Amino acid sequence: MNWQLAWPEIALAVCGMAILIFGVLWKGRSNAFACSMLTAGAFLLAALLVLSQGGGLGYNGLFVVDPFSSYLKLLILAGAALSLILSVDWNEREGFQRFEFPVLMLFSVTGMMVMASASNLMTLYMGLELQSLALYVLAAFNRDDARSSEAGLKYFVLSALASGLLLYGISLCYGFSGTMNFADLAKAAANPAGVSPGLIVGIVFVLVGLAFKISAVPFHMWTPDVYEGAPTPVTLFFATSPKVAAMGLLLRVMVGPFGHLLPQLQSLIVLISIASMVLGALAAIGQTNIKRLMAYSSIGHMGYALIGLAAGTTEGIRGVLIYLVIYVFMTVATFAGIGAMRRNGRTIEKISDLAGLGRNDPMLALILVICMFSLAGIPLLSGFFAKLYIFLAAVQVGMWTLAVIGVLTSVIGAFYYIRVIKVMYFDQPEAPFDRRPASLSFVAVAAGLFTTFFFVFPAPIIGAAQVAAKALLG
Amino acid sequence: MIASIAFYVFAAILLVSAAMVVTARNPVHSVLFLILSFFNAAALFLLAGAEFLAMILVIVYVGAVAVLFLFVVMMLDVNFAELRGGFQRYLPVGATVGAVLFVELALVLGGWQIAPDAGQLRFAPQPPDVHNTAALGRLIYTDYVLLFQIAGLVLMVAMIGAIVLTLRERKTSRHQSIAAQVGRDVRDTLELVNMPLGVGVSEFYRPLVEQPPPLHSDQPVIAHAGGGHGDGGHHAAEKR
Numbered sequence: 001m002n003w004q005l006a007w008p009e010i011a012l013a014v015c016g017m018a019i020l021i022f023g024v025l026w027k028g029r030s031n032a033f034a035c036s037m038l039t040a041g042a043f044l045l046a047a048l049l050v051l052s053q054g055g056g057l058g059y060n061g062l063f064v065v066d067p068f069s070s071y072l073k074l075l076i077l078a079g080a081a082l083s084l085i086l087s088v089d090w091n092e093r094e095g096f097q098r099f100e101f102p103v104l105m106l107f108s109v110t111g112m113m114v115m116a117s118a119s120n121l122m123t124l125y126m127g128l129e130l131q132s133l134a135l136y137v138l139a140a141f142n143r144d145d146a147r148s149s150e151a152g153l154k155y156f157v158l159s160a161l162a163s164g165l166l167l168y169g170i171s172l173c174y175g176f177s178g179t180m181n182f183a184d185l186a187k188a189a190a191n192p193a194g195v196s197p198g199l200i201v202g203i204v205f206v207l208v209g210l211a212f213k214i215s216a217v218p219f220h221m222w223t224p225d226v227y228e229g230a231p232t233p234v235t236l237f238f239a240t241s242p243k244v245a246a247m248g249l250l251l252r253v254m255v256g257p258f259g260h261l262l263p264q265l266q267s268l269i270v271l272i273s274i275a276s277m278v279l280g281a282l283a284a285i286g287q288t289n290i291k292r293l294m295a296y297s298s299i300g301h302m303g304y305a306l307i308g309l310a311a312g313t314t315e316g317i318r319g320v321l322i323y324l325v326i327y328v329f330m331t332v333a334t335f336a337g338i339g340a341m342r343r344n345g346r347t348i349e350k351i352s353d354l355a356g357l358g359r360n361d362p363m364l365a366l367i368l369v370i371c372m373f374s375l376a377g378i379p380l381l382s383g384f385f386a387k388l389y390i391f392l393a394a395v396q397v398g399m400w401t402l403a404v405i406g407v408l409t410s411v412i413g414a415f416y417y418i419r420v421i422k423v424m425y426f427d428q429p430e431a432p433f434d435r436r437p438a439s440l441s442f443v444a445v446a447a448g449l450f451t452t453f454f455f456v457f458p459a460p461i462i463g464a465a466q467v468a469a470k471a472l473l474g
Numbered sequence: 475m476i477a478s479i480a481f482y483v484f485a486a487i488l489l490v491s492a493a494m495v496v497t498a499r500n501p502v503h504s505v506l507f508l509i510l511s512f513f514n515a516a517a518l519f520l521l522a523g524a525e526f527l528a529m530i531l532v533i534v535y536v537g538a539v540a541v542l543f544l545f546v547v548m549m550l551d552v553n554f555a556e557l558r559g560g561f562q563r564y565l566p567v568g569a570t571v572g573a574v575l576f577v578e579l580a581l582v583l584g585g586w587q588i589a590p591d592a593g594q595l596r597f598a599p600q601p602p603d604v605h606n607t608a609a610l611g612r613l614i615y616t617d618y619v620l621l622f623q624i625a626g627l628v629l630m631v632a633m634i635g636a637i638v639l640t641l642r643e644r645k646t647s648r649h650q651s652i653a654a655q656v657g658r659d660v661r662d663t664l665e666l667v668n669m670p671l672g673v674g675v676s677e678f679y680r681p682l683v684e685q686p687p688p689l690h691s692d693q694p695v696i697a698h699a700g701g702g703h704g705d706g707g708h709h710a711a712e713k714r
Contacts (some may be wrong), residue, residue, distance in 0.1 A: 006620065020634070054621075059620040060618070062621065063620055103634065104635070107634075122621055123621065141638070198585070201578075236492065370615050
């Protein structure tokens with residue numbers, strides 16, 4: 001048994017427990033800060049371990065390490081680390097700096113990394129639960145705030161329901177195929193004509209459970225409320241790493257064990273994708289709260305990413321993987337901007353509160369402009385290339401309808417992104433925001449630079465995505 | 475023959491009590507029916523030859539979980555009638571959706587047959603020379619050790635979460651400060667006095683031990699800062 005395959009996860013879990021003990025025993029005034037820094041160090045250590053790893057199948061076929069899983073893990077760790085940096089200062093200002101915050105984040109990331117490496121339906125479920133359980137607590141972390149508690153409870157109840165559906169689907173898959181191993185499931189489903197309807201129903205349930213986690217329509221209902229209610233760094237965390245992990249899992253399950261059935265399931269994925277794009281574009285128009293706006297925006301973006309899965313080719317998978325990287329960095333930069341929205345020590349979240357930012361804080365306004373243009377998909381910014389690779393993949397397999405709907409919804413979406421810019425530069429200016437902390441500026445600038453200059457040097461990411469997609473399709 | 479009669483009896487009681495869990499008006503009755511259904515499920519496990527699972531079900535679910543439910547139901551004043559307020563209103567929609575789903579699943583699962591050679595395809599048939607507790611243990615700690623450890627992490631996260639969301643350190647709560655107890659000097663509490671003959675303790679005057687200053691203004695009050703309780707027999711000398 002090749003147990004070293006799980007080194008990054010093992011290291012992360014052990015670090016998590018050590019940090020927990022440290023946080024409990026060392027009662028210094030800045031123990032939350034120290035634990036956050038230690039957690040960031042643990043993320044770095046895990047990333048190095050991921051990079052130094054070979055590949056292979058371990059733990060009796062439960063756990064797989066290949067370029068695809070390593071790609072996802074690095075992205076998950078990057079998203080989590082950036083959210084963590086943003087959270088340190090935010091939590092302190094909001095008065096709930098507690099050392100459990102980074103620890104919970106760390107365990108959630110451990111779960112996501114297990115998800116990325118799952119090669120068995122049981123591993124999939126365990127990773128998903130480890131991830132979700134920590135996320136419920138993080139959403140409700142500001143426990144004295146009614147909206148935060150509501151967000152946590154709502155996410156818990158709906159997510160538990162989705163987990164139930166997922167488990168039911170897994171049990172059906174097991175019952176009708178006799179195995180939970182991805183490789184054996186692929187063999188069981190090798191002949192699409194001979195597959196029993198029970199297995200198909202099971203797969204559909206699994207698909208539903210995973211679609212809930214990436215908040216694709218019609219399983220998106222929780223997203224706006226949870227995004228709005230959760231503390232901003234937690235919302236950022238929700239919008240980045242778990243989405244990456246769940247999308248990666250969806251790709252692996254749909255392409256790996258059920259790859260032979262993908263042509264049959266394609267119509268379902270196309271439907272989910274179109275519904276997500278349309279709802280993401282239309283429902284965001286009426287929003288006044290910027291976090292809700294970002295929730296609908298993320299629903300739309302997941303719809304675009306699903307186009308690549310619907311195409312089902314190497315180019316499509318590669319497109320999804322590139323999309324995820326670009327999406328993570330765009331989102332991080334945007335949320336860094338949202339994190340700066342604070343006036344007289346109070347958090348503000350209305351879009352209209354951004355009025356006058358162009359005059360009061362030109363630097364932050366510029367970064368937000370870049371993010372909004374990039375989210376809308378304006379050429380030369382990274383968001384454009386993300387959509388380009390996806391639409392190209394769809395066109396290559398002749399899915400013109402999907403590509404056209406994607407372009408149309410991008411145009412509709414551009415309306416509300418550009419409205420934010422209009423508010424910042426052309427509305428009656430309001431009082432300036434409080435001084436933004438250095439950590440926030442660092443995150444905003446780093447992610448903003450990536451978003452702006454992706455087109456200069458995209459080769460490493462495209463190359464890595466190509467290798468990962470090839471590894472997934474075998 | 476007896477085994478199959480026992481199976482049907484236990485299964486029937488299990489189904490009835492499970493239905494009663496959701497329909498009983500009194501929540502305490504619901505929990506009691508839940509316990510009954512756990513016992514019957516355990517009996518079914520026993521009939522299937524899985525005595526370890528049967529014992530776990532009784533010990534963990536009946537012994538801990540169900541009793542905890544009972545505590546919560548009895549101690550929290552939850553108005554269950556109010557919670558069920560929307561039941562009538564949502565019943566038609568919910569029942570329709572449920573019925574459609576049920577029919578669909580029945581159609582799909584109706585065609586399910588157990589393959590005659592399914593028994594040979596088991597992942598992990600029980601080795602002949604060990605009983606199933608040992609077999610289960612071997613399996614969990616070897617083939618499925620990864621999942622077992624992740625399950626442990628899940629439980630730990632649940633524990634951290636419960637503490638994070640509910641523990642509030644009250645300023646008035648009384649903690650035991652072990653460092654203060656251990657660091658205490660004998661002279662602070664005990665004084666040896668040569669008593670002259672014929673003089674009672676009550677006539678002997680001794681100034682009170684100085685009260686130690688509070689360690690920190692925001693630290694919880696140390697319970698015995700003033701030589702309160704916990705010092706057992708040392709009190710005699712302090713009394714005036």
